[in-house]
Amino acid sequence: MRFHLTMHFKVNNCFDSHVHWAMSGQSSTTLSLKNLHSPQEVAGLKPQAHHFRGDWLLGFGWDQNTWDPATLPTRQTLDTLFPNHPVAFGRIDGHALWLNSEALRRADLLGKPIENPQGGVIVRDEQGIPTGVLLDLAMDRVKSHIPKPNKKELQRHLIEGQRYFHSRGFTHIRDMSCSQEQWEALTQLSETEQLTLAVEQYFDSENPNRFNSVLQLAHEAKRAHLPLVRVKGVKVFYDGALGSEGALLSCSYCSGSGNGFRLMDEETLREIMIRTWEKQLDLAVHVIGDEAAHQVVHTAHTLWNGNHHSRGRLHLEHAQMMRPETIALLENQNVTCHMQPCHWLSDRRWLKAKVGSLFPFVFPWQALENKKVAIHFGSDSPIEESSIFNTLTALKDSVSAGVPALKEDPLKYLQHPDPNWTPDTYSVFRENKVETVFFRGKSIS
Numbered sequence: 006m007r008f009h010l011t012m013h014f015k016v017n018n019c020f021d022s023h024v025h026w027a028m029s030g031q032s033s034t035t036l037s038l039k040n041l042h043s044p045q046e047v048a049g050l051k052p053q054a055h056h057f058r059g060d061w062l063l064g065f066g067w068d069q070n071t072w073d074p075a076t077l078p079t080r081q082t083l084d085t086l087f088p089n090h091p092v093a094f095g096r097i098d099g100h101a102l103w104l105n106s107e108a109l110r111r112a113d114l115l116g117k118p119i120e121n122p123q124g125g126v127i128v129r130d131e132q133g134i135p136t137g138v139l140l141d142l143a144m145d146r147v148k149s150h151i152p153k154p155n156k157k158e159l160q161r162h163l164i165e166g167q168r169y170f171h172s173r174g175f176t177h178i179r180d181m182s183c184s185q186e187q188w189e190a191l192t193q194l195s196e197t198e199q200l201t202l203a204v205e206q207y208f209d210s211e212n213p214n215r216f217n218s219v220l221q222l223a224h225e226a227k228r229a230h231l232p233l234v235r236v237k238g239v240k241v242f243y244d245g246a247l248g249s250e251g252a253l254l255s256c257s258y259c260s261g262s263g264n265g266f267r268l269m270d271e272e273t274l275r276e277i278m279i280r281t282w283e284k285q286l287d288l289a290v291h292v293i294g295d296e297a298a299h300q301v302v303h304t305a306h307t308l309w310n311g312n313h314h315s316r317g318r319l320h321l322e323h324a325q326m327m328r329p330e331t332i333a334l335l336e337n338q339n340v341t342c343h344m345q346p347c348h349w350l351s352d353r354r355w356l357k358a359k360v361g362s363l364f365p366f367v368f369p370w371q372a373l374e375n376k377k378v379a380i381h382f383g384s385d386s387p388i389e390e391s392s393i394f395n396t397l398t399a400l401k402d403s404v405s406a407g408v409p410a411l412k413e414d415p416l417k418y419l420q421h422p423d424p425n426w427t428p429d430t431y432s433v434f435r436e437n438k439v440e441t442v443f444f445r446g447k448s449i450s
Contacts, residue, residue: 012435018203018421019175019432019442021391022343023322023383025099026180026204027159027187030166032387036064038094042071044078048086059152062087064094065387067103070248070355077128078103080137093151097351098246098388102139102147109135112146122146124213124242124268126251141245142268145212159190167202171449173391174432174439177421179205179343179383181240181289181322188226195231201444203233203427207289209240213269216241216277224284233427238287240322241277242268244297247325247352247359252294255328259361265294274304282317289320289343295366298324299331306334323348323385326360327369332376341379344370346399347389353406364407370400371409382418393419394437 036056041047044067052062069075083092083105091108095101109115114127114135121127125143128136139147154162170178183191183206194200208226210219219239227236244267245251250258253265269277274290281288292298298321305319316339324342335342349368357364373380384391397415404410429446432439442449 013433013440014416014435015431015433016174016393016416016420017431018177018424018427019393020177020179020381020419020421021170021173021175021383021386022179022381023345024166024170024178024180024386024391025182025388026166026178027154027162028182029169029386029391030162030164031154031158032065033165034063034162036062036094037066038064039066039068039097041067042073044072044082047082057090058154060090061108061151062090062092063151064092066097067094068097068248068351075355077101077136077138079130080105080109080135083137091150093147096249098248100141100246100251101249102144104137104139104147106137108147108150109137111150114146124266126266140249141242141251141266142212153186156186156190156193159187160194163187163190163194164199167200169386170202170391171442172439174393174434174442175202175391176427176430176432176442176444177203177205179207179237179381181207181209183208183226185222188222191234192229192231195234200231200233201449203421203430204235206234206236207238207240207287211242211268213241213273213277220280220284220286223286227286235426238289238318238320239281240289240291241274242291243274243301244268244292244294247293247356250359252326253297253300254294254326254360254363255296255299256361256363258359260359264296267297267300271300271304274301275308278305278308278317278319285317287318287320289322291322293323293325295326295328295331295363298327302331302334302340305340306338309338324373325368326363326366327372328366329372332369332372332378335373335378336376338378341381342373343381343383344368345383345385345389345396346370346403347384347392347395349399349403349408350395351389353403357406368403368408370411374412380418382415393434 092105094103122142126140128138208223210216223239244253250262257264319340321342432442
């Protein structure tokens with residue numbers, strides 16, 4: 006594998022294959038929690054007016070795995086500091102919310118027994134009272150109460166996100182989080198020629214109960230002809246994340262918390278696959294744990310090799326842990342794995358201690374190469390920085406921890422495969438910096 010960390014190199018159609026575009030643009034409007042070393046350090050933060058949406062204080066980026074002790078925070082810390090308005094602080098992976106009591110009250114989660122939803126957890130104390138942390142689909146109870154950005158705000162977020170990706174050298178993105186409101190804002194940006202970014206667009210359905218409306222939205226949007234936007238398909242979630250121990254593993258986490266959970270059953274996934282492919286759309290599935298990946302691939306494999314006429318393209322998002330028997334099922338199939346090597350830089354401190362004997366199956370890019378499975382690299386921005394240098398650093402650093410090295414030049418997996426979409430588009434990097442970016446022959450750096 007060749008590395009390009011300190012030299013001059015050029016990338017045609019520089020492609021971040023997994024981002025959350027609007028979230029990347031709006032990150033400056035939420036309170037940053039990425040540098041917290043403990044829950045108590047929230048007291049040193051200074052919320053500004055733009056960190057509120059309505060009367061909700063919003064923040065993002067805490068990670069209990071970097072704290073000592075590495076335990077989940079509680080609502081009592083936030084209640085002391087913010088007793089009079091609701092607070093919702095997202096975990097760095099986007100799969101958990103840390104809330105104060107006022108936020109829980111507005112969601113009707115205090116004062117009466119409530120069961121965990123399928124695919125989610127309401128973390129409780131020894132008395133069964135919610136502690137203030139919700140995982141995965143349990144977050145829906147609160148998210149529905151938080152005001153949404155309006156169309157003008159979404160346009161600003163998209164423009165700011167576009168500026169951000171350009172500053173990092175990217176001319177092409179694959180956005181995984183489009184809604185009806187974002188699609189309307191994006192359409193207007195395209196029509197007013199404010200778009201200077203080539204976008205593969207997916208519409209997400211985090212909750213499988215909303216899949217029907219999301220599928221219809223994607224189907225209708227695909228009829229539009231926006232020169233720099235290609236509507237590709239829909240995204241669903243099968244499991245949670247490793248950092249919050251919601252990713253579905255084939256054995257228990259070393260902490261004893263269980264083996265994670267899935268957000269839908271296999272029969273629901275099968276129906277989603279069939280209906281998506283019947284609409285001539287691609288299906289992207291969030292899978293992080295090794296068991297989640299295996300169940301999703303096995304379900305697709307039965308359709309690909311059965312008598313059913315549906316045989317569309319499957320995208321595995323993250324694919325951070327995959328066993329050899331899972332990867333064997335992918336050979337010669339219509340599948341792409343979208344991986345984020347930069348997650349290694351964040352997860353390496355605790356990954357082996359969490360997954361134990363499953364560690365040999367993490368970041369299996371070499372095994373996927375051996376089976377000639379299509380791969381693209383991305384960042385998961387704003388979960389991680391959109392950075393070609395972080396990707397290259399992670400690929401090199403992970404080898405020393407026993408992750409089998411990539412065989413091909415990593416730049417192969419960082420460029421969009423269609424050179425005819427935006428001719429004369431490239432980015433030049435020198436000495437760990439973006440030197441220049443050209444889009445359709447015009448400098449935009």
